[in-house]
Amino acid sequence: MAAKTVSLPLQPLPLPHSQPPPGFVNSHCASLYVGDLDPQVTESDLVKLFSTVGPIASVRLCRDISSQKSLRYAYVNFVHHYHASMALARLNHTYLKGFPMRIMWCQRDPLSRKTGYGNLFVKNLPPSINSLQLHSLFSRFGTILSCKVAEENGKSKGFGFVQFDTEESATSALYALHDTVIDEKKLYVSKFMKKSERMAAQEELNFTNLYVKNLSEDTTEELLRDQFSKFGKVSSVAIMKDNQGKSRGFGFVNFESSEDAKNAVGALNGAFIGSKYLFVGRAQRKTEREELLKREYMERCNYTNEQLKASNLFVNNLSTSVDDNKLKKHFSTCGQLTSVKVMCLDNGISKGFGFVRFSNPEDAMKALHTLNGTTLEGKTLYVAIAQRKEDRIRTLQNHYAQFSPPETFYNCNWNVHPFFYHFPPCPSSNQLLSQPIMYQDCQQYPLVTQTYHDRFSIFVPNRQKEWDNTRDQVYQQHLLKNNGTPGGLKLDSRKKGNKRSGPGESTYTGSAGAKGGAHTAGTSPGKSRRNLEKVLAENLQITGMLLENNSSDITKLLNPPNALGCSSFGGK
């Protein structure tokens, strides 16, 4: 059946050391998972092959309990971690009885396999790329846990999988390698999605049935039909009613065409109909809704409260033209959203800020890092981890307590430096709640480094220059107004003391210091951005080479010698 022949090594490999060298990788794990085995592979085949690398403690080939047929995977337990590590480097993707083995560190916790964390799907691979080459191509972006090209009868099926140990590595690889041309084929790289998830995504694109809520009591099915028919042929309208025949405030409108349904969502979601603002969105099937709720619940169970908090983002400086849908569109590029809300006044006009909740904190962090400072409808977005109201009040009160000058500061008639205008004079909790501020504290999120800047600057790190320029302009205008003097301050020594403790002074120092803080902190957006840029730059070079060179050069490029200078055992 398989085109390739048995490929046991012809002679035992030379062992560079019988014992792990001092200071070698800290892990004690010496167990490997060996998958995708030929069904004919036996325990003795595995022992024979793996013991060429180092002493083996045990091998277990998993078999069906009743038929005793091989389940095509095994555990190989070495005596030493070092030899396990070496076997992984030398034998992964090599052929045993015609099948390339997929070797991984033994990972008993199925979570990463089940969730698809860091997992990519790659398709449109040229037939020349096998698992080892795919591994080489992706390995520059991080640590690969598992990688394979799907094969049938020894021939590539043109697609494969690469799972990294972090989402960050996977995202870097995706951005860098998607659309790269190899052997005249343009790679397609995406996040791995289970079939059910893809079907659901497809369904989301092709829906015809709409869920309509927030209906006023007097809204009739006829009125709804009238409104929705403006966008295309409506096949049914139903408002849900209670036992007394009273509207339950929600219903369904089904269109004949999915395009019309989408247009209706765009136009009528948020529209004022009857005496209320409608919510209009894709109707979910009952099972789908139940599944979603169940999944959300399960996902929440896998995260700590602190991480869950970090799935919700606060988005400020929204244009009044941005509604829930536009916000959703802008943020859904970073992952699956579970809710989007632009906060509005009673008259439906946007308050200029909103909240975006992702299904997981990783996607929320990606959005925070990639979308903070981006432009939407002409305005520069400010994105931060959302805080609960009570946390925000506490943070702000602490903030003001630290920086507020004595009461006399507010009562005097100084010509105050314009930097001070950032601060309202009376931080009562009512006032704190009445308007959004530019900054929400990140201290609750465990993965974000705490710096002075993180806690106290009201300025967005990667917009720092723009902010500084704006403030300089404000200050210049201020100077002009005051005949070129910095406000004509007449300070006695007491007042100078006050000024030094004033909020504007502290903020200015804090934000200036933040430039260093934001770019040197271990997990800061600055570093992440730099890494990504580096990776992209490297890839551009590689892509350039791939485009220019012929296939033999490409093979060399994709198939560098592995850790021990040995590319594989035969097979090909």
Add this chain to the structure above:
DNA sequence: TTGGATT
């Protein structure tokens, strides 16, 4: 052309 694992 979208995966996976019982020592």
